[in-house]
Amino acid sequence: MSENRSNSRPIGQGMGRGPGHHASFEKAKDSKRAFKGLLSYIGQRKIIILIASFFLMGSVILKALTPAMIGDAIDLYIIKNPSLDQFTLQMSLVIVLLLISWGVEAIGGFLIIRLSNQIIFKLRENSFAHIQGLSMGYFNRTGIGDLISRMTNDMEMIYNAMSNGISSIVNGIFTMISILIAMFIRSWSLTLIVLAILPVLLFLTSLIGKLVKDAFQKNQKAVGALSGHIQESITGIKVIQSFNKEEKTIDDFNQKNNDVRRIGIRSQFLSHAFMPIMFLATALSLALLITFGGVLAIYFPAVFSIGLITSFIIYAQRFFEPIRQMTNIYNIFQSALAGAERVFEVLETKAEIKSSLESKNIKNFRGDVEFKDVHFWYEENKPVLENVGFFIEAGKNIAIVGPTGAGKTTIINLLTRFYDIQKGEISIDGVNIKDMDLDYLRNQMGIVLQEPFFFATTIMENLKYGRPAASDEEVFEAAKLAEAHNFIRRLPEGYNTQLSERGMNLSQGERQLLAIARVILKDPKILILDEATSSIDSLTEVHIQKALLSLMKNRTSFIIAHRLSTIKNAHKVVVVHDKHIIEEGTHQSLMNAKGFYYRLYSLQFQKSEITEDMSI
Amino acid sequence: MLSLIKLFRFLNKYKGSLIFSICLLFVSTLLTLVQPRMVQIVVDEGIKQKEMATILLWGGGIVLAAIFSSLINFGSGYLLIKSSHGMAYDLRGTLFKKVFSFSFQNLDKFRTGELMVRINSDVNTIMMFVRMGFFMIIQSLVMIIGSLLLMYSSDPGLASIMAVIMPSVLVVFLVIATLVRPVFLKMRKKLDELNNVLQENLAGASLVKAFVQKKQEIKKFNVKNKGFYEISLKIGTLMSLLFPLLFLIGQVTMALVVMIGGQRAINALLVPGVPGITVGQLLEFNNYAMMAMFPILMLGMVLNFVSMAAASAERIFELLNEQPAITEKAGAVRKEKLNGDIAFVNASFRYGHGEMAVSDFSMEIKSGEKIGIIGPTGAGKSSLAYLIPRFYDVNYGSVLIDGENVRDYSLSSLRRSIAYVLQESTLFAGTIKENLLFVNPDASDNELWEALNLAQAADFVKEKENQLEEVIGEKGVGLSGGQRQRLAIARAILSNPDILILDDVTSSLDLETESKVIDGIYEKLPDCTIIIISQKINAVRSADRIIVMKDGKCQEKGTHQELLKIKGIYKEIFNTQVAQDQGVA
Ligand SMILES: Nc1ncnc2c1ncn2[C@@H]1O[C@H](COP(=O)(O)OP(=O)(O)OP(=O)(O)O)[C@@H](O)[C@H]1O
Ligand SMILES: Nc1ncnc2c1ncn2[C@@H]1O[C@H](COP(=O)(O)OP(=O)(O)OP(=O)(O)O)[C@@H](O)[C@H]1O
């Protein structure tokens, strides 16, 4: 299975539609695989399930014995030959057995609970680790909300089924079997009477069960749509408020909220219906038992004692309880299976981009980077780069310029192997990057992304992200170089200031300064700055420039920027336009060539203005 | 606990249905209660006396009672479910509206995940409590009291034993519940922590990859995973001990009742004259005891619900009690159109207790004027602009639009007429068209293309396979940085604003495209007051007036040419960006 497998839907899902809540019941094959997957997780621990079942069974048998013993006590020691001692003894025995059955049940229950927790823990751990290895393309296609819901809701469904399901089923089945056996031993005819109602009951419950299943599926969908809408609106709340579209958003919300109510009422009512139906069934069976049993007791008092009938009354009441419980469990299992499918879909997604098996590391890393005849598309047949080739010598820096949307960021995405090229070759020091260890490759690079991301923790921790072992002094040093030290110090809590989500309590430029400091601290072999200073004022930038220049000395650097001041000192400039590299050279040579680059940067300011300015 | 009770005001609307449902439930429960009595009559008067007719009569009675009870139970269940879902609907709606009444200042406090959980699962917990908990509490109470009364009528002695045992059982439950409650709260917290790590890791996936922090992230996650595992196991263990314990208590009580009752029956048989009970009575008693124990078990389970619901109610009230920092005043001015005059009068503003982000800022902007703002990082440019549509309120001084304080306007008239393109352009998952229509649902395709043209976005939209119908991902995934910015600008233009604010949203555009966007807007929207914040001379130079901000203050102002003559900050910026670079080659 490749990553494309889960790409059945286009990027995004339409406004407000929830991230991936389509329960996929339709694929029986997938359910089977998911089930097998779960079994493999139980694996070695199957023995635990056996032991736990054994304990649970023991408690069920003990519990089933007690009504019989009570019935006997009444029959033998009150009615037949009254004896206070015998009766008391028998009843005390009942109480002791109940105590034992509690202990046994608690142990069995504990074993199951521990097992379920362990399995979910492992499943979460493995899924998370696996997700870390998946590529950016996968994240963009699947959506964050969807992945989160797989890691939380779906896992919870599986947990519910395991923790409640296993013991309920063991409990239910053994309860029914043991009651059945107990009843049969005492009187097969009375047993048949109790069971008479069963076919009707099974028919009714399976009928309702189907309705309930459908209703719950619809319900899950509606709930998913609603939570997707909430997630998206809250993420974009500032935009919504700035356009005064609260009302529209709330209207949309109300509509989805209303769906949830309508469908919720339906599904809950249907599943509620089990309760009165079961009660009715119990009553019917009781009535049958009393009537026929009564008749039998009148005509065959020797066989059908009053004690016998009494114990059957108790049996009948107990017999139907596990059936009711198991209809509940059925729903839980259905949801769990759907959840497991979604979880295993993630787990079985193969990483598109990974280290090659015999990965070569470069002994003496220099940093020569070469793109040879590179072709790339994000989506098939929509080429973004064609025939892109350039060479940058180790220790030199290269500026990538071009109009917006030309493919500059894409070139960086390829060098870092966020995406893999379809044709051509990218090599460092002559080694194809596909042949390198992925972590090794990325460890050589320091990237400031176009949209810097921060964790909701202290500035200090964020800065140390690339090098957790760095000392505080080193952090200050890096921040000073990046011109971030001053503004950080002015914050009330300095380096211990808590950032809010994505660092939104800083100004955009301040975020970029932090991102640069973070990379400086990492001290990479290859430096990549993707519009890293776009929101930083020119005066600060001049200062950073100095720091960056010394940083870029002796390390290969890639700079993407629109401001000339940022790129004019580059050793080499490549101009990306319309999928190709159309010009290449130094700033001066390109200006002299009076081509695309010249137009991009010189036509902005009339000569008159500049000369006038210069004359001042 | 208190918050849970306070939440019940959301049930007011459904009082009628609820009360009716409870009455029905009461009747249906009573009907189930008579069942043991009928069984007793069949045994004592039918089977023992060999009275066929009595057996049939009461047998039929049992069925009939069950049918009625079931039907009534259906009705009661329906009403209850309807009310609980209705309440959840109202509560969710209220919370959602509440969140949208928050100003930026409130929003800075909460994380997206936290808000989500409150509107979603916390409300669901409350709903489940109303639906199940209510049902169970009332049913159990009726059953307990009813069976006690019935027992009393049949044998006061045994009944008084039960009357002692049952309350003590309840006390045991209460003790258990108080023990379990804090563990539940802790579990919720641990789950929140787990979700936060997960959410951040996925949102920052490219950073994690670029910095090769996979191992660290896994470690971080596993710490949270372990924490959650431990607390979940703790709860699980408690439950696997306590639930059977509840059952045990029920069963043992029953056995005790039978034992004591049986002993008295035997005494009555062995020693003539001693008042005793019959076997039928004993059985009946047995049944009632079971009936009374069952609801006690239910109450035990309800306690779970109560603890969870109380925790959720607390979290819900945290939201409900949060006061929006910015509200409309009564009788606020409503205007369809603004003229577009803006004035800052000694305006000062700061976030929390930090330094002044805008300090003592005064300036007048005339309708239709084009203003450029430039200045160092963190100078307060965005903060200043935020004050115009009242995203934040000034701490001192005032901001006037058309001569009236912004605080006197209704928020909707302000924001309808002011289009603010935020520095971080947020797009929604969906088609390009949906994203645009969001601000102006009635716009025709022509108008869409016009806006796209003006924002220099038409070209790349046309290159997309599905053009306007092209689907983009969460937050605009699938577009380049500059493409996202231009879409956001097009969206703002489409809303026909009287005041347009572009907060550094041309930073990813090349100079040529940037000039085209700005010149185009200036030309096509002559009456619109336009404020452009940027770090690029290119973006501000054609403005009527340029403001250079530093440390929250206006340092220089004037036209491009005037500022160049001053030889201040602006000139310095100009030098670095233009003259020096080009070296006037
Ligand atoms: N994840 C993606 N999936 C599909 N198409 C994409 C994706 N990312 C970018 N593109 C498309 O690829 C092209 C090049 O995008 P890229 O981000 O490389 O541009 P850029 O030169 O960095 O532009 P900018 O200066 O605006 O950031 C654009 O047309 C864009 O729409
Ligand atoms: N939500 C916030 N909470 C607390 N402080 C904030 C918040 N937003 C901004 N600040 C602080 O207020 C000051 C001014 O920020 P502002 O965003 O107005 O700067 P700016 O001039 O727009 O800078 P930039 O050019 O980098 O966007 C900064 O020091 C910043 O750290």
Ligand SMILES: [Mg+2]
């Ligand atoms: Mg880019």
Ligand SMILES: [Mg+2]
């Ligand atoms: Mg800003």
